Amino acid sequence: MAAPPQVDGLTLDAEAVALDRAHVFHSWSAQAHVAPFVVAGGAGSTVWDHAGHAYLDFSSQLVNTNIGHQHPRVVEAIREQAAALTTVAPATANLTRGRAAEAVLAHAPDRFAKVFFTNGGADANENAIRMARLHTGRDKVVSHYRSYHGNTGAAVVATGDWRRVPNEYARGHVHVFGPYLYRSEFWATTPEQECERALQHLERVVQCEGPDSVAAILLETVPGTAGVLVPPAGYLAGVREIADRYGIVLVLDEVMAGFGRTGSWFAFDQHDVVPDLVTFAKGVNSGYVPAGGVLVSAEIAATFDDRVYPGGLTYSGHPLAMAAIVGALGAMEDEGVVENAAAVGRDVLGPGLADLAARQPLVGEVRGCGVFWAVELVADRATRAPVPAAVVGAVKAACLARGLLPFVVDNRVHVVPPCVVTPDEARRGLEILDDALTEATPAP
Known part of the structure; x- marks a missing residue:
């Protein structure tokens, strides 16, 4: 145009x-x-x-x-919602919010039961870390050095790049090197070697930190800002195996990689792995109104059936953002x-x-x-x-x-x-x- x-x-x-x-x-x-x-x-x-x-x-x-x-369909969805109801408290039941959660879950594996909506990707990762810690009763979070998870307290310390260093106020964060064959930290010469050695490195760090102290492994499915580092075949499946071996929650950050960016609805769809928690934002409604969230597995959601979840946001599930999600995902489905x-x-x-x-x-x-x-x-x-x-x-x-x-x-x-x-x-x-x-x- x-x-x-x-x-x-x-x-x-x-x-x-x-x-x-x-x-x-x-x-x-x-x-x-x-x-x-x-x-x-x-x-x-x-x-x-x-x-x-x-x-x-x-x-x-x-x-x-x-x-x-x-996109006219998303703009119109926001306009219609603004005419009906511009804002509402997160504790209420709102039809647009429910439809947005249903639309997101429609593209996720069956094990996911609920969506906790946030204002963006950083607080999605913040709440995923909180859920993992409360669910396991453990404290530490392992993430990659080559990563970015957001600019809030725990999310920025889970981040591995330079932005972490002047902001290290959160506790319990450990970093490892992920696979990056072009600049291998493991002297690898093939994708298979890079995968095997990166997994061995990750497991040794978990063992040395004390597996019973590790709540979560938090990874971008495809590290984005760090360089679009598509993991080699078998890496994420191997991470899943390590997480299962030690009772660790696997959180995949799909904030940048999700909702079509990699050519599939979620990037992990291409890697034979299903995480326990998924964080998202950005592409879910293309940022037309700020929105993010956490896809919560049925097992972790059940942890809070009779136990108060100690987290919330004034604008969680904001109607205008939810309308943008419904409009965006509907248009993406219909238009291929x-x-x-x-x-x-x-x-x-x-x-x-x-x-x-x-x-x-x-x-x-x-x-x-x-x-x-x-x-x-x-x-x-x-x-x-x-x-x-x-x-x-x-x-x-x-x-x-x-x-x-x-x-x-x-x-x-x-x-x-x-x-x-x-x-x-x-x-x-x-x-x-x-x-x-x-x-x-x-x-x-």
Whole structure:
């Protein structure tokens, strides 16, 4: 869809930036160096600023607009709910909330009985950790170093990346290395070795920490911000076996990977594993109204049949967010959105990125599935040394100049368009990325 005509757009863009710089405090940023990108509107896989400059959105904002921007069915669902009831206390019974829970559970394995709704992914992980601890009577949570689970007390300490370090106020968190063959911590040379050694490492850490002290193993099914690290065959099934061996709750974080992103409703559908708790957010309603939740197995839900669950949120199951879930999941089912994500990944993004990796000297590895891919940029393919930040910045700038909005993390470009992206849009995005890489490649 074309961008709207300019209506004093340059002035409005300047006003947006000025107000932002004057009054908005940005997350994960040194405030004096923020350079905000203006988004005024969007449709499908395209966004634009007030001046009418359009960009193909290969970021899905924060990898959450799975159904694309301004999907009419979701917008209408929110509008209808706003006309009927804008808010209600979480202790009430609300038809829209019940329908949202039913719609989510319809895509989950049969063992899941209930949904605890939250405001987003961080508090979903927070409550999953709480449930696991109360259910087991244990304290410790084991998670990966290469992970991100949110920016609340326990969730940020369960996170493994740098954001954990200045925020380590929660107790009982232990980290391990997960599989990442391209930069193996285990001297592995094959996926099978990486899998076997990562599982052995995980089990030894559990044993050394004391299995009777470990409440949960919390993993992103496919670590997203850490680099779209699709686990090797057998890894998650092996984690399930370790959890069962020691009576540990397995929590899979599907906040970024769920609801079509990997080409299936849940990413774990592709890995022969069923967890005990599942956390979700983002793609469940594409972030149109903030929402997240925890899928709770019947066994863990029963723990709180006669015991008070000591947790809650004022906006748990907020009607507008629930209406957005019902609208989004219904549209995804009817329009084959998950199937589209799988097909675009298989037929366009996968082959196209493999071609980039073969031709572009900056590309060390590409990996992913569905509409969830990462392009790892290296200064030297032999040593796999990451490119300097200036090169990544040059790639990003070249993409923006050509009308592509990328998602850039560390030395990687994540290729994460909406699940509704068309094959032609996907090809166009890859062509732009190809040109940007060529422009940013340092002269020999």
